[in-house]
Amino acid sequence: MQNNLKTRVLIVNDDGIQSGYMRALALALARIADVFVFAPEVEQSGVSQAFTVRRGLSLKKVDFTQDPSLEVKGDCGVLEAYSMSGTPADCAKFALGHFALHGVATEGVGPGPFEVCFSGVNLGENSGVSSLYSGTVAGAREAALWGVPGIALSLRGSTANMLETAKEFAVKVVKDRLFERIPVGVFWNVNFPKATAETFKGYKATKMALGMFTDHYSHEHGLWQLDGDKLWDEQPKDSDDYLLNQGYATITPHRIDQTDEESLEVINEMLAGGVCG
Structure with a gap:
């Protein structure tokens, strides 16, 4: 039976239901909140805000507690997880538009409106123009479309200490209810650097960089392969x-x-001057 006094948190991602980074976030937040995970059944990186229409979506409950390291005990909140055969936007849309009210039944009772949605933790940065392509950022954007504070969390590198830092950040956001300071129609895109505990410099409020990738294509085995990177130090x-x-x-x-x-x-x-008249 869930404790209605706990914050109701939605977690989505684009790396898929098997992501250890997302599961680690879910466990950390389940110690202080009621957590509901909706994640794609397979990786959906780079799909941005795509969603599924004119074909059905399958939904499957996943038991995170089969992994002893993710077992929730004591005074922890609810931890429910589902995989869905769609995109990150599908997952957020279903969770916010249907599950919150009706659960997984056609006509049932859900947990109630979500108070905050985290998307991630993603393996790979989603800063600058990456955010336009990112399925992770789209999960937070979809939440904002529904009037729910959305926060995308991404790691530029796979260092364990930065995952811990991302988890600590999310826990603080929930504990101190910092998500209540996100205006309606706004969401946060949070990226963590490739750094050690010694080289991590802390947090900065930043604007979005607009520098494009150095995109180029190679032709191998009859196929065109995209590659490229960012000119990191040339940005504002x-x-x-x-x-x-x-x-x-x-x-x-x-x-x-x-x-x-x-x-x-x-x-x-232009219109007043009859340009398009």
């Missing part, structure tokens, strides 16, 4: 890409509303 010094590369964890607030107000004025002037 207050941007997420630059500061992540310097050893900081970056917190970048993103908005759902992508309207460019200045361009609205230009377009209105």
Whole structure:
């Protein structure tokens, strides 16, 4: 029986239900909250905000407690996990739009509205323009679309200490209810550097870098293969890409509303002048 006084947390990801990084986050948060995991059954990296329509989705309950290291004991909250045959956006959309109200039944009772959604922890950075392609960031964006504070968590490298840092960050966000300070229509994109405990420099509030990848294609065995990287040190010094590369964890607030107000004025002037009439 769940404790209704505990914060209701949704976790999604794009690395899939088998991700040890996501499971570690779920365990850490289940010690202080009621945690519900909805993750793709297979990896869905780079799918951005894609969702499934005109075909059905399968849902399967997964028992995390089969792994002794993820066993939840004592005064811990609920830990329920499900895999879904869709994208990160599908997972968040189903959890927020159906499961919260009806559970997994067609007509049933769910746990109630989620208070915060974490997407991740992702293995691989999602700073700068990576955030536009990222399924991890899309999970947090989908939550924001439903009016739920969303926070994407990504690691640039696979160092164990940065996973611990990401978990500690998420726990603090829930314990201190910092997610309540995220405005409606905004979500956080949080990236952790490739660093050791000694070289980690702390946190920075940053803007999104706009530098594009050095994309190039090679032709091998009749197929075109994409490769490339970022020009990390050529980005603005207050941007997420630059500061992540310097050893900081970056917190970048993103908005759902992508309207460019200045361009609205230009377009209105064009319309008033009969340009499109």
